Amino acid sequence: MAVDLMESKTLKPDVETLVTEPQAQEVSITTRDLSLWYGDFQALEDVTLNIRKGIITSLIGPSGCGKTTLLRCFNRINERYGNVTTTGEIRILDKNILDPDVSTRQLRKSVGMVFQRPNPLPISIYDNVLFGSNIHAAHKGISRSARDQIVEEALREVDLWDAVKNRLKQRATWLTLEQQQKLCIARLLPLKPEIILMDEPCSALDAEGTEKIENLIERLREDFTIVVVTHNMAQARRASDECVFMLLGEIIEHRPTTDLFMTPENEKTEMYIQGRYG
Amino acid sequence: MANVNLNPNDGNNPFARTPQEIKRKRIELGAQFTFLMMTMALVIPMLWIMWDLAYRASDVLSYTYMVIGVGCVGLLIPYFLIEAAKRNEHKRKLFMGLAIAILAGISIWIVCITVFNMDNGGFDFLTLNPKKRMTAGGVWAPLIGTFLLVLLSLVISAPIGILAGVYLSEFANDNWFTRIINLAVVNLAGVPSIVHGLFGVGAFVYFMDMGRSLLAASSTVAVMTLPVIITSTKEALTSVPQSFRAACWNMGATKWQTIRTLVLPNSINGILTGVILQVARAAGETAPILFTGALYYKKIADTGFDSFVPYGLEDRFMALSYHLFTVATQVQDVPESFQFGTAVVLIGMVLMVNSISIGFRIYLRARKRW
Ligand SMILES: Nc1ncnc2c1ncn2[C@@H]1O[C@H](COP(=O)(O)OP(=O)(O)OP(=O)(O)O)[C@@H](O)[C@H]1O
Ligand SMILES: [Mg+2]
Numbered sequence: 170m171a172v173d174l175m176e177s178k179t180l181k182p183d184v185e186t187l188v189t190e191p192q193a194q195e196v197s198i199t200t201r202d203l204s205l206w207y208g209d210f211q212a213l214e215d216v217t218l219n220i221r222k223g224i225i226t227s228l229i230g231p232s233g234c235g236k237t238t239l240l241r242c243f244n245r246i247n248e249r250y251g252n253v254t255t256t257g258e259i260r261i262l263d264k265n266i267l268d269p270d271v272s273t274r275q276l277r278k279s280v281g282m283v284f285q286r287p288n289p290l291p292i293s294i295y296d297n298v299l300f301g302s303n304i305h306a307a308h309k310g311i312s313r314s315a316r317d318q319i320v321e322e323a324l325r326e327v328d329l330w331d332a333v334k335n336r337l338k339q340r341a342t343w344l345t346l347e348q349q350q351k352l353c354i355a356r357l358l359p360l361k362p363e364i365i366l367m368d369e370p371c372s373a374l375d376a377e378g379t380e381k382i383e384n385l386i387e388r389l390r391e392d393f394t395i396v397v398v399t400h401n402m403a404q405a406r407r408a409s410d411e412c413v414f415m416l417l418g419e420i421i422e423h424r425p426t427t428d429l430f431m432t433p434e435n436e437k438t439e440m441y442i443q444g445r446y447g
Numbered sequence: 448m449a450n451v452n453l454n455p456n457d458g459n460n461p462f463a464r465t466p467q468e469i470k471r472k473r474i475e476l477g478a479q480f481t482f483l484m485m486t487m488a489l490v491i492p493m494l495w496i497m498w499d500l501a502y503r504a505s506d507v508l509s510y511t512y513m514v515i516g517v518g519c520v521g522l523l524i525p526y527f528l529i530e531a532a533k534r535n536e537h538k539r540k541l542f543m544g545l546a547i548a549i550l551a552g553i554s555i556w557i558v559c560i561t562v563f564n565m566d567n568g569g570f571d572f573l574t575l576n577p578k579k580r581m582t583a584g585g586v587w588a589p590l591i592g593t594f595l596l597v598l599l600s601l602v603i604s605a606p607i608g609i610l611a612g613v614y615l616s617e618f619a620n621d622n623w624f625t626r627i628i629n630l631a632v633v634n635l636a637g638v639p640s641i642v643h644g645l646f647g648v649g650a651f652v653y654f655m656d657m658g659r660s661l662l663a664a665s666s667t668v669a670v671m672t673l674p675v676i677i678t679s680t681k682e683a684l685t686s687v688p689q690s691f692r693a694a695c696w697n698m699g700a701t702k703w704q705t706i707r708t709l710v711l712p713n714s715i716n717g718i719l720t721g722v723i724l725q726v727a728r729a730a731g732e733t734a735p736i737l738f739t740g741a742l743y744y745k746k747i748a749d750t751g752f753d754s755f756v757p758y759g760l761e762d763r764f765m766a767l768s769y770h771l772f773t774v775a776t777q778v779q780d781v782p783e784s785f786q787f788g789t790a791v792v793l794i795g796m797v798l799m800v801n802s803i804s805i806g807f808r809i810y811l812r813a814r815k816r817w
Binding site: 353360 | 621695698699700708713
């Protein structure tokens with residue numbers, strides 16, 4: 170009897186690790202029956218989705234299918250864009266973020282967003298990186314040495330430190346587009362986010378810039394859950410672990426990237442990957 | 448299908464001008480000439496009027512012209528010299544020396560003629576109060592009156608207008624209520640000033656019991672300038688790219704944090720332009736102050752502190768625009784140069800404020816980049 174118990178205790182975790190890595194099974198964002206209306210136009214329809222922790226999920230689909238809208242739901246920024254109604258449930262860190270007792274300020278701190286067009290603020294590089302910390306800091310602010318350290322760490326993490334360390338006080342809008350996009354990622358890091366949402370982060374960049382940003386995203390996956398919207402099928406294939414295909418506000422297919430591209434289950438997915446939709 | 452020949456030249460030059468092209472070119476030249484003429488039709492009369500005014504006022508203002516003229520030249524030349532010195536390493540010392548010499552020379556010169564040449568009139572027209580039924584003295588009392596009026600009305604209208612503009616453009620939801628307010632603001636900007644004047648009499652003089660006073664007149668002028676300040680504030684805020692706001696919001700900034708740290712610093716330029724342009728209107732309008740506080744003549748202290756703050760909030764006051772009306776039409780035997788002088792001082796005041804605002808804008812634009 171006693172031996173039996175012992176065995177089952179030691180065995181159980183072993184079995185799980187054999188099947189899949191338990192780390193990767195953890196879910197970071199869950200949506201249940203999420204619908205969203207802009208006025209009376211329904212942009213999302215009963216979206217039910219599990220986005221797993223610590224991997225890169227890409228979101229593909231033709232223009233206007235609601236990729237950006239879905240992304241914006243995850244930090245509730247949609248509310249700032251006019252007349253929006255949301256129903257359903259979005260769970261992040263096991264909390265429904267649509268609950269009335271959720272502070273959007275704290276939510277957006279842990280769910281950062283990177284945009285299609287790099288949008289560094291028209292202030293210095295240094296202040297850009299610190300912007301998030303400053304708006305969330307208690308009213309006394311942060312000490313000078315702590316600030317320097319935050320800036321250096323964030324910029325090192327995105328591989329920008331060596332390029333800009335001598336001109337931290339320069340306006341961020343003078344950087345190249347690729348550097349600007351890196352800065353836009355760097356300025357999220359001091360807030361220690363759980364999730365980073367990226368809305369076509371490379372579409373304003375050239376091939377070389379795209380590659381560098383992709384490598385960066387690849388490196389960041391260890392620490393954050395990353396959701397990337399992309400129009401570029403090759404990029405989705407290259408740089409993501411799981412892939413979600415959307416059409417007209419609905420999720421059509423959500424599977425590991427290689428499976429989705431090799432053996433699409435839905436014929437609409439197949440048509441899209443073969444380039445027969447816009 | 449007929450083969451349309453797009454290139455009728457069959458010579459060697461494949462890029463030769465076609466007849467249609469020559470015709471179009473002629474039409475374009477004609478249009479350009481017409482536009483030029485229209486511009487001239489605006490500029491020439493304006494220059495001529497300004498010149499005429501300045502010339503006829505020269506009896507009382509010649510000294511002022513001279514000081515301002517020499518002052519401007521005396522500041523501009525050193526300015527360009529200093530700019531040149533910045534660019535030219537070798538002759539830096541020479542340029543800087545020259546600039547300093549010119550500045551010093553002019554200041555000494557101005558001090559000298561001010562001290563030794565007091566008897567030729569000097570700044571009398573600006574610094575003396577009207578005397579002998581406006582036929583002697585100067586325009587100090589109305590000048591300071593207009594100054595106080597403008598200052599007070601801005602103190603009232605700038606905060607209200609700017610904050611209202613911020614609210615309407617950044618916070619207000621797009622519903623019927625906001626739309627009505629926006630419509631009202633746009634339409635109020637077009638209401639004739641005499642109507643504002645009558646409104647002021649009803650609202651401030653009688654209803655709020657301010658009486659005819661500097662305060663009532665300033666409030667009336669403030670109400671008149673509000674719509675434009677609100678509109679220009681809204682426009683300035685809208686010109687800040689939406690993507691900056693998106694960046695802030697997505698890091699969890701509140702709307703007010705976004706406005707304070709990002710939107711206002713980047714639109715202050717346009718907001719100030721709107722405010723400063725209203726200075727010109729506040730200084731120039733006669734109708735709104737006519738019934739609410741301006742006075743035909745008021746005796747004030749000639750010297751000392753009282754001559755700088757001669758009117759309390761409850762007092763009636765003299766103003767340049769009304770004074771111009773008085774000396775031009777209401778009293779006899781006023782020297783012509785007094786009438787034109789008053790006009791020139793009024794215009795000069797407005798021009799000065801405008802040029803300060805232009806300078807300020809250039810300074811701010813040089814700092815702003817995105
Ligand atoms: N603020 C808004 N108000 C009203 N309708 C909107 C708004 N934003 C988006 N829409 C509509 O919602 C639908 C989905 O838009 P969304 O921007 O999410 O698409 P998308 O998949 O990101 O497209 P793209 O690939 O072009 O970026 C579109 O039909 C769009 O017109
Ligand atoms: Mg989009």
